[in-house]
Amino acid sequence: MNITLELIRKELLQIFRNPLIVKVIVMAPVLQLIVLVFAANFEIKNLNIGFIDRDNTSISSSVKNSFVSSGYFKLKNIKKDYSEGLKEFDREDVDIIVEIPDNFEKDFKNGLHPNMFIAVNAINSMKAGVASSYISKTMATYYKSESFLSASKNANLQSIPTIDVEYSDWYNPHLDYKSYMLAGVLCAIVTIMGILLTSLNVVREKEIGTIEQLNVIPITKSQFIIGKIVPFALVGLAQFTLGIIVAIIIFNMKIEGSIVLLYVMLLVYLLVVLSVGFLISIFSETQSQAMFVSLFCMFIFILMSGLFTPVESMPDWAQYIVKLNPLSYMIEAMRMIILKGSTFLNVIKDFSVLIGMGVLVNSMIFVFYKKVN
Template sequence: MKILGFIIQKEFKQIFRNKGMLPIIFIMPVVQLIILSNAATFDIKNIKFSYIDNDHTSLSRALIERFDASTYFNIVSDFPSEKMANAAMSQGDVDVILEIPHYFERDLQKEKHISLSVTINAIDGSAAGVENVYINQIIQNFNKNIKADLIQTEDKQSNPVNIITLPSFWYNKTLNYKTYMVPGILVLLVTMITLFLSGMNIVREKEIGTLEQINVTPIKKSQFIIGKLFPFWIIGLALLTIGLVIAKLIFNVPIVGSYLLLYVYTSVYILVILGIGLFISNFTETQQQAMFISWFFMVIFILMSGLFTPIDSMPKWAQTITDFNPIKYFVEVMRMVMLKGAQLQDILPQLLKTFLFAFIMNGLAVWNYKKTI
């Protein structure tokens, strides 16, 4: 234990002696968490809206005013013809074109139905889908009000029957997207920092030649590996603590679950990441190689973790692959515990799988590590 203590002490001194490493460990994650949590959102705002009003009646103007009053749309222009509107969309000046046909008000009052033409720039398919939902909501609400007015006009004695829905939003009452994204971004930062640091740490020993000197000492393989990785395990938990403080104080993310449960699961999860970092370092000779390989796996893990894209929306073969992605389980646990108040029995399947991953990855890494005495 004394030898292990000396190795851990030496690693901490080496980490804090490197002045360029400290900002990467502590300042960069804070900045990234604040920036990414504000930038990473599926809310589509400032949609460049234009229209072609062929009717020029009070009803057509009322419909346009509905879009103007929305916080999602910015009316940038109106066009006298479809040709000019399409040209503007081709140049990227507008995102949505609403065309109101001739005799819009007359046909709506007589025929009780009318068709509107909506053209959406769908280069970004997901954004176009969200924009279409916004447009349909505005038109449907406008349509309900028009129907009520028409019924009251035809029969002053009768009252229209209105069905009112009262939605109840669980776990995110304000529908704040940051509440959903902050736990996921925190997972991303804890994973990236611990993986990159652990992967490059041993490789750095190779580059400067100190690893060969350590290999010929009586230090046991287990002592060396634990001593090298333990500081980064502590740093990972420290990053989690900083992230939780920022989530609560800056983003006001509700943390309704157990802090102890978060730390217990994170302690096991970091072992998985440290094992992956050690495994990568066994097959690389330079820090640049370790960085590239770590980033290659990180991109795959992140995109298939459910952080940005729902796993249920992926193809079946992709959903099967995500079962072997440890980041997926960490994202699930963070959101379950922080937002839903999940207990140990709720996250037990994820905890057991993560523990299995930790055992396998560290076992492979230790087995592949070569030490000569």
């Protein structure tokens, strides 16, 4: 036990002796939270609409107005025809083209169901999806508007039965993506620092040669592993706490669930990521090797976690990879606890999977870390 404590003390001394590391530990959560949460914005505003109005009647301009008043779009009038609009597409000046054909109002009043034409630039498919849903939302609002109702009253239309769908957003009523992102970005920060610091640690002792000395002192494998993981778990806890404080002060984040549960999940998660970093360190001979492997793991962990893109919209095979990703369980649990106030029973699946992964990775360390070779 004493040996483990000495090793922990030595590691902490070395961590805090390095002024760069200390700065990174403090600045990373603060800066990344502030920058990433604002920048990783899921809302799409200011979609540029190229509006081709060939009808120029009261109906066509009321359609136009409904787009403008929705707040999502920026209108750009296109004088000529669709081919002119396509050129605007090419120049990336507009994202959407809406074309109202000739005789739109006339056909409408005669009950002919005239079509309007909408084209969406789908190079950024996510943006295009969001744009389409905004358009349908806008049109749905328009169908209920005064100008449409009064126009259709005059028209020879048989009333079309419509089903109104009412939405209510639970747990995040203001659809505030910030509270949703905060939880995820916090987990990502802890992941990055955790994997990097541990993966560079043992390999550094290999490079400077002190690993020989550590292998020749009477220390058991478990004492060694605990002594090498606990210091970085403390760093992770400190970073996470700092991040939570920043989130509360700057973003007014509310934690609906239990803070104790939050930290329990964090500890279990740290066990997994720090062990992954340790494992990388065992297999690497130089710090640059360890760095490359860590970067690879971090990319997979973060991109396949549901942090930026919803897991449900990934193809099946990708969803299987997500199931192997500890970060996805951590982010899921964090969002549930912070946004929904979930209890331990709600996150027990994430908890058990993370515990299982921690046991697995630690057994691998036990097998592959050789004091005698």
